[in-house]
Amino acid sequence: MRPDDLPQIRELNIFKGISEESFDELMRASFLQTFPAQMELIEEGEPADFLHVVVEGCVELFAQSNGRESTMAMVYPVSSFILAAIMKDAVYLMSARTNKKSRVLMIPAVSVRHVFDTDPAFSKAMVIELSSCYRGVVKEHKNLKLRTSVERLANRILRYRQKQQNDQITLPYDKKILASNLGMTPENLSRAFNTLKPYGVKVEGNKITLSDVEQLAKFAKPSKLIDDQSV
Amino acid sequence: MRPDDLPQIRELNIFKGISEESFDELMRASFLQTFPAQMELIEEGEPADFLHVVVEGCVELFAQSNGRESTMAMVYPVSSFILAAIMKDAVYLMSARTNKKSRVLMIPAVSVRHVFDTDPAFSKAMVIELSSCYRGVVKEHKNLKLRTSVERLANRILRYRQKQQNDQITLPYDKKILASNLGMTPENLSRAFNTLKPYGVKVEGNKITLSDVEQLAKFAKPSKLIDDQSV
DNA sequence: CGACGATTTGAATAGGATCAATGGGAGTGG
DNA sequence: CCACTCCCATTGATCCTATTCAAATCGTCG
Numbered sequence: 221m222r223p224d225d226l227p228q229i230r231e232l233n234i235f236k237g238i239s240e241e242s243f244d245e246l247m248r249a250s251f252l253q254t255f256p257a258q259m260e261l262i263e264e265g266e267p268a269d270f271l272h273v274v275v276e277g278c279v280e281l282f283a284q285s286n287g288r289e290s291t292m293a294m295v296y297p298v299s300s301f302i303l304a305a306i307m308k309d310a311v312y313l314m315s316a317r318t319n320k321k322s323r324v325l326m327i328p329a330v331s332v333r334h335v336f337d338t339d340p341a342f343s344k345a346m347v348i349e350l351s352s353c354y355r356g357v358v359k360e361h362k363n364l365k366l367r368t369s370v371e372r373l374a375n376r377i378l379r380y381r382q383k384q385q386n387d388q389i390t391l392p393y394d395k396k397i398l399a400s401n402l403g404m405t406p407e408n409l410s411r412a413f414n415t416l417k418p419y420g421v422k423v424e425g426n427k428i429t430l431s432d433v434e435q436l437a438k439f440a441k442p443s444k445l446i447d448d449q450s451v
Numbered sequence: 452m453r454p455d456d457l458p459q460i461r462e463l464n465i466f467k468g469i470s471e472e473s474f475d476e477l478m479r480a481s482f483l484q485t486f487p488a489q490m491e492l493i494e495e496g497e498p499a500d501f502l503h504v505v506v507e508g509c510v511e512l513f514a515q516s517n518g519r520e521s522t523m524a525m526v527y528p529v530s531s532f533i534l535a536a537i538m539k540d541a542v543y544l545m546s547a548r549t550n551k552k553s554r555v556l557m558i559p560a561v562s563v564r565h566v567f568d569t570d571p572a573f574s575k576a577m578v579i580e581l582s583s584c585y586r587g588v589v590k591e592h593k594n595l596k597l598r599t600s601v602e603r604l605a606n607r608i609l610r611y612r613q614k615q616q617n618d619q620i621t622l623p624y625d626k627k628i629l630a631s632n633l634g635m636t637p638e639n640l641s642r643a644f645n646t647l648k649p650y651g652v653k654v655e656g657n658k659i660t661l662s663d664v665e666q667l668a669k670f671a672k673p674s675k676l677i678d679d680q681s682v
Numbered sequence: 683c684g685a686c687g688a689t690t691t692g693a694a695t696a697g698g699a700t701c702a703a704t705g706g707g708a709g710t711g712g
Numbered sequence: 713c714c715a716c717t718c719c720c721a722t723t724g725a726t727c728c729t730a731t732t733c734a735a736a737t738c739g740t741c742g
Binding site for chain 1: 495496514515516517519520521523534535536538539541542544545567568571574575577578579581582583584585586588589590591592593595596597598602634672674675676677682
């Protein structure tokens with residue numbers, strides 16, 4: 221860990237309010253490392269040795285079984301991943317790879333668990349983080365079980381619009397990954413975009429232009445309890 | 452809360468190791484109530500006022516959107532539900548109803564959050580519980596994204612066999628709910644059972660008899676990282 | 683007994699996946 | 713700079729899975 225990086229790390233939400241002592245302990249055996257794109261950071265089934273925090277870039281969580289693979293989530297700064305495995309001292313349930321060049325903070329599991337036991341501010345922060353992750357998966361699960369693929373895409377587009385504050389949207393990653401994340405094949409994603417054309421969705425490469433948000437929203441029927449990041 | 456119930460409650464895992472003081476505070480404003488079957492305990496979208504703990508019976512967590520409904524999980528003793536909403540002081544993401552007559556312990560959210568802040572043993576227990584819930588949903592999500600419906604059913608049957616330690620299995624609840632939980636329609640569940648007949652699966656009402664577990668397992672290809680409750 | 687809901691089965695349909703072929707960019711090496 | 717390759721993306725055709733609709737059966741409960 222380079223001393224230069226410490227102040228920036230210290231500002232992260234998950235360290236807000238914790239003692240200097242705790243922070244030092246956490247950082248002592250940690251790494252802040254920059255990885256190139258497409259680097260596998262974690263493989264499911266392995267013991268959870270480090271808590272990972274995406275500081276910069278983007279990390280894909282994915283899972284495999286029986287020859288199939290699916291993108292489970294994309295993790296953006298500043299969020300941790302695989303916190304539950306750390307707390308339970310269990311194996312990872314998902315694999316992780318960088319989607320683009322990324323800076324990742326890696327904190328040893330033992331340190332995390334020890335500071336959790338000794339610093340109430342940190343345990344509070346961890347629980348909030350864990351709760352957010354939990355609710356994120358629940359929403360994803362609802363999304364998958366209660367909507368068709370075209371509806372999922374429509375709502376995803378609306379989410380991007382919200383996040384980018386623009387009717388001109390740039391897809392944050394490859395359509396292949398987006399398809400997998402939405403639980404469909406790339407071919408099907410392509411067709412789903414076409415299905416949304418009548419609702420004012422124009423696609424050119426990774427740029428999407430919305431010309432009739434109202435109609436799109438009427439079709440998508442977004443739900444706070446599925447789509448809102450903040451709820 | 453009747454004094455008779457307290458010793459039993461005290462033994463629950465989530466209260467193990469916490470101080471008398473903390474326990475008293477938690478219990479002071481709590482209820483241990485018996486509900487009949489099909490009683491709605493929680494409605495998604497409502498503020499999270501109470502942490503619920505299933506002490507006896509069985510509770511169904513389900514979600515609705517756009518006229519559709521899906522069973523998200525079944526909760527058995529002794530597990531809490533909706534813990535994340537409590538910790539984040541947010542609204543429920545799922546609804547809950549008793550599936551059979553059930554005893555449910557209801558602890559006020561404010562008490563939970565306060566004791567969490569003051570008693571390390573309790574915060575530890577809550578985090579373990581929360582982590583388990585998180586990993587449970589992740590497994591369910593993998594299950595849904597990486598398997599066909601027949602594979603999900605086959606693995607579910609194997610799980611029941613494991614839990615009941617018997618090749619004669621009793622389905623723990625209606626097939627309608629099982630179907631929804633597995634992400635399919637009742638009609639499709641019926642057909643999925645038929646598809647598994649060649650693998651030694653015989654169905655009579657809510658009784659299932661397995662005559663060739665090896666073949667069934669070969670078809671199901673169970674995975675520790677999806678099916679094992681303990682991992 | 684009668685009503686109701688759960689379950690099963692059949693037939694038709696729709697939604698997605700797979701397979702195959704093509705176009706298009708980005709990156710590589712000459 | 714250009715040719716080449718590779719992979720992403722799109723499109724068409726086809727197949728398969730799962731849903732929907734309809735109807736029959738069964739069991740339970742009042």
